[in-house]
Amino acid sequence: MTAPFAQSFDDGLSDSLLHREEEMELNFGPQHPATHGVLRLKLKVDGERIIHCYPIIGYLHRGTEKLFELHPFFQNVPHTDRMDYVAAATNNLAYVGAVEKLVGLVVPPRARYIRTVLAELQRISSHLLWLATHAIDIGAMTPFFYCFRERELILDLFEQYCGARLTLNCMRPGGLPHDLPVGWTETCRAFVEAFPSKVDEYEGLLTENRIWKKRTIGVGVLDAETAIDYGVTGPMLRGSGVKWDLRKALPYEAYGAVEFEVPVGKNGDTYDRYLVRMEEMRQANRIIAQCLDKLPEGPIMAKRPRVMKAAKEAEVYHGIEGPKGEIGFYIVGDGTPNPYRCHVRPPSFINLQSLPELTKGQLIADLVALIGTTDIVLGEVDR
């Protein structure tokens, strides 16, 4: 018996298209070097030109949202690590922020600053991973190793802080699990000082490279209106020229107290999105430096009840600016220590929606550039 679900995919596709002799159906993924995980794209191609691109997801579905309901609020943080597994700290931050709103906890200032530092470090490391894979998809091999060199330093910083490198579990509703270890700020400061010159190094290889420009300028143009219609957020949206950044628009944690610019693109093509992300790394670095300077003394954990319970029918949405876009948690409580329902707004999933629009009429070679530029993590798309 065929699954009705799978059947409807096929039917929807063949009805919508006229079949021609020259067309070929190509399954791109789920095991393919350029799909960054287990994304499957069903392509209709005419030679190398893409007529239609149909993303099929769910190969990494683990039922995370259901798992949230089975555990108390404070035990759910590790689940968020495993969604966008290259940006665990921002996922943690979004989740604990939502819980704090729901339960009504006031986070002490020191914890806020440290959280900001961790989140921005995570943004840099996520962007580094994006740049590494984006460049290698387009064929430039060397930036990959350069990016991993710096990403390693950030992972070391995380390891020194909480013992984990990838699935950090580094925040708790109400604050932080640990204070900064001795010497951590110095190591972090050394990284912050060295990092801008490293970004110059990556840009030296790519930004003015003729081939890089040829491969990215004018490829996958997403104008501001379409971007908003698709609900695209993060660097994807800002690349299209919309100046929308939750860190500025609805400041959370310590973002209100630091200065930084929000870079925006002009044309909404792959090159602009590249430039936006490069500048974001620089700005994130600036934020970290300011936070380290201003780091207040004090406790790192709010006064919180032994068992956190939400009021009956309390609901809350809390979204923050993750490296890939707006990551938000919508939590409904029912008076028990567990969430009644927890829905995630995953930026990767929503940004991925724009991929068929971006790839229309492009070549297969552009497709990999566009998968790179949407910066998806399948753990978050499928949850």
Add this chain to the structure above:
Amino acid sequence: MPGFLESIRHAVGDTLFYWAVSPAIKILVLLFLFILPLITYLTYAERKVLGWMQVRRGPNRVGPWGLLQPIADVMKLLVKEDTTPSRAVKWAFILAPCLVVGPAFVIFSVIPIGPPAGELGKLSWFITDVNTGLLFIIALATIGVYGLIIGGWASNSKFSLMGGLRSAAQMISYEVPQGLALVGPLMLAGTLSLVGIVEAQKKAGWWYIVPQIVAFFIYLVAGVAETNRNPFDLPEAESELVAGFHTEYSGMRFALFFLGEYANMIVISAVATTLFLGGWLRPFPNVVALAVLDWVPGPIWFFLKMAIFLFAYIWFRGTFPRYRFDQLMDLGWKWMIPLALANIFLTGLVKLMLLGGSR
């Protein structure tokens, strides 16, 4: 000539020796002491150099400084299973890698890595000097593309097929500027024989890279495209087409494709050295003050010059992103072919003016 060769010559007689024995020995020596080690260690050099460029170490586990790594790789590929996809066209699937490797090896027979024999009783530094040497090379280099197309088609995989088609389009469009670029030095030398071209450079007193700088760069770029190397590695673009035309190949058949790619790199470098960098000649071949450089034998000069090209190949790979298919075609047809034609025209014009039409 070493003593044992001398005794063979006495035993079989001059005719037989120069027509059969010495070519056979040269082929064996060339193949086993020159081409195969060069190819295997080119892979090692590539990994090492790329490693240095990319803040990592490269192979360093097998043998001292990883020097035995290529041997370990070859051994591994030799004993690996050769799988054939169930729906593949078997004979074509087997034929394809041979078509890539064979011609690349044969080309070495006309490449002079050193000076010809001065007098009887000395051996020349090449297998043969064909008076249509350059045409021979172009003709053989073209056969390699069939290997890629057939390999891509016979695998019965969509990615392989697309890789094969890409390589067909790419090689056809880049063979034209490559051939045209070779016309420049040809006009200056007035001969197709590779030995003749090198000797003409000696007579002219400069390497042909000086008057033919345009042709040189066209040849270099087209050569990179011919060998499917970065930034023109579209047929095997691993992020787009998995592995292009050799997606379905494994074991020794894959190794043959691999070997073919590196052999072709060496061929392109060797031809460029011969045509543009004066082959086995020392720098400034006619400046007497530098005669001390003659102390270094010709083949060493040849290797050094070739190494420059091979390093450039690796350097490109460490630096450039990949072109897109249509951009590659644009570059070939809209820039390089007109440029190559203009170069031929200019060369002819200058030659005519300097020689005043008196041939």
